[in-house]
Structure formats: structure tokens, C-alpha cells
Amino acid sequence: MKMETKYAHSPEDIRHYSTEQLRDEFLIESLFVPGEIMLTYTHNDRMIFGGVTPTTEALEIVLTKELGVDYFLERRELGVINIGGPGSIVIDGEESSMKKQDGYYIGKETKQVLFKSDDQANPAKFYCVSVPAHKIYPTVKISIDDIKPMETGEQKTLNERKIYQYIHPNICESCQLQMGYTVLAEGSAWNTMPCHTHERRMETYLYFDMDPDTRVFHFMGKPDETKHLVMANEQATISPSWSIHTGVATADYTFIWAMCGENITYTDMDMVAMDQLK
Numbered sequence: 001m002k003m004e005t006k007y008a009h010s011p012e013d014i015r016h017y018s019t020e021q022l023r024d025e026f027l028i029e030s031l032f033v034p035g036e037i038m039l040t041y042t043h044n045d046r047m048i049f050g051g052v053t054p055t056t057e058a059l060e061i062v063l064t065k066e067l068g069v070d071y072f073l074e075r076r077e078l079g080v081i082n083i084g085g086p087g088s089i090v091i092d093g094e095e096s097s098m099k100k101q102d103g104y105y106i107g108k109e110t111k112q113v114l115f116k117s118d119d120q121a122n123p124a125k126f127y128c129v130s131v132p133a134h135k136i137y138p139t140v141k142i143s144i145d146d147i148k149p150m151e152t153g154e155q156k157t158l159n160e161r162k163i164y165q166y167i168h169p170n171i172c173e174s175c176q177l178q179m180g181y182t183v184l185a186e187g188s189a190w191n192t193m194p195c196h197t198h199e200r201r202m203e204t205y206l207y208f209d210m211d212p213d214t215r216v217f218h219f220m221g222k223p224d225e226t227k228h229l230v231m232a233n234e235q236a237t238i239s240p241s242w243s244i245h246t247g248v249a250t251a252d253y254t255f256i257w258a259m260c261g262e263n264i265t266y267t268d269m270d271m272v273a274m275d276q277l278k
């Protein structure tokens with residue numbers, strides 16, 4: 001298992017960053033390595049996120065001394081969405097199948113979570129997000145088949161999309177984690193445009209289901225001083241609370257958003273008018 005630490009930054013910190021410096025601090029280039037657990041610990045609200053890709057053996061996230069605990073979820077909650085082949089998840093001895101797009105909310109004080117793939121040639125790819133938790137909420141399996149998506153955007157502005165809310169008050173309870181899946185309509189290229197910030201929580205984006213040559217231009221930074229990251233398939237980025245988070249791609253793509261902070265109201269955001277963007 002590998003875990004990299006990323007520290008928090010103020011807007012002033014990144015003002016003069018080079019392209020490589022920006023990528024080093026905010027872009028996660030490798031999340032899904034067969035047979036490996038690849039995690040990132042960001043000091044933005046102490047979120048841990050990354051990929052678990054089991055092949056021949058089950059994999060388990062084991063973090064103890066890194067977090068000052070006896071087991072990983074002693075003081076944390078966990079969200080999981082499978083973006084790969086069929087697999088299963090074993091939660092304190094209870095096993096459940098996980099096809100592509102199936103998700104899970106796993107509550108605080110869960111002792112053990114094992115990740116498995118049905119076929120090592122087509123492994124499951126479990127995208128995992130964990131944040132600190134103060135209360136135990138029930139563990140819930142969440143299938144995309146059971147979610148009624150929120151439809152938003154318009155074709156004429158190239159941002160028609162469906163938002164599938166997985167870990168959200170409409171679906172299940174959590175302490176501070178929110179997580180979901182956004183699918184763009186054919187012919188649409190912009191996500192989350194018009195853009196926004198939310199001062200009361202940070203966010204991560206995972207872009208995937210992209211052809212090898214497809215690239216996403218992910219925009220970040222303060223609204224009046226934007227910067228961008230060029231991202232490939234199955235790469236993720238950290239979005240601090242002061243930063244916009246929006247992107248446009250050269251072809252079809254999907255993304256998973258995950259948020260945490262002191263407010264779990266989905267609509268708690270500060271919209272950015274187009275004339276404010278620079």
C-alpha cells in the first residue's frame with residue numbers, strides 16, 4: 001500500500017506556481033494499479049482518497065500509526081464506488097457483490113473492509129474516500145440503479161448532465177462525507193459550468209471512462225485568477241474550498257465528486273458569475 005501526503009495551500013501560495021508545481025501539489029496521476037492500494041492524504045479537511053485494485057488476492061486498507069488509531073475506520077467513515085470490473089466487498093465478515101457503478105457508505109468503527117475482484121484480467125477498481133467522523137451511521141449499499149438522477153444544464157451551453165447522488169442526505173446519513181457520480185450527455189463537454197466555490201467544504205474530482213487520447217482541462221484557482229490542469233483517464237485532483245472546480249474535455253468523460261467539511265447541504269455554494277472569471 002502506498003499513501004502520499006499533500007499539504008494545504010492558500011491562494012497566495014499558488015500564484016506563481018509553474019505548471020509542474022501545480023501538478024505536483026494538486027494532481028494525482030496514478031490511482032489504479034493492479035494488485036495495489038494507492039492513497040493520498042490531503043490536509044484539506046484531512047480527506048484520504050484513492051484507488052484499490054485487487055487482482056489475485058483481497059486487499060485491505062490498513063492505516064494505524066499514520067492516523068494514531070488501532071484500525072482504519074476507528075474515527076473515520078468511508079465511501080466506495082466501483083468503476084471497474086465486477087468484484088465484491090467484505091465488511092466485518094459480510095460479503096456483498098459490487099458491479100460497476102455500485103457504491104457503499106461504510107460507517108465509523110467498522111473493523112475490517114476487504115476488497116475483491118471476480119476476474120483478475122478485468123479487476124474491480126474501487127475508488128475510496130474517507131474523512132473523519134464523529135458519529136456512527138448505518139452502513140448502506142448504494143446502486144446506481146436505485147438512484148433517480150438530478151438533471152441539469154442545457155445542450156446549447158454544452159453542459160447537459162445527470163448527477164447521481166450516492167452519499168447524500170437524500171440517500172443515506174453521513175457525518176460530513178458527500179459523494180456522487182456525474183455523467184455528461186452526448187455532445188456536452190462542460191461540467192459544473194457556471195462554476196462555484198464552497199467555502200465550507202473541499203472537494204476532489206476523479207475523471208474516468210475516457211479514451212486514451214482524451215484530455216480534460218480542469219480549471220481551478222480563485223475566480224479572478226484561474227489556473228488549469230490537463231488530466232488523462234483515471235486521474236484525480238484536489239480542490240480547496242477557495243477554488244473553483246470545473247472542466248471541459250476533448251471527448252466523452254465521467255467524473256466522481258467527493259466533498260467534506262462542516263456543511264453537508266449540497267446547495268451550499270457560492271455561484272460565480274461569468275463576468276467574474278479571469
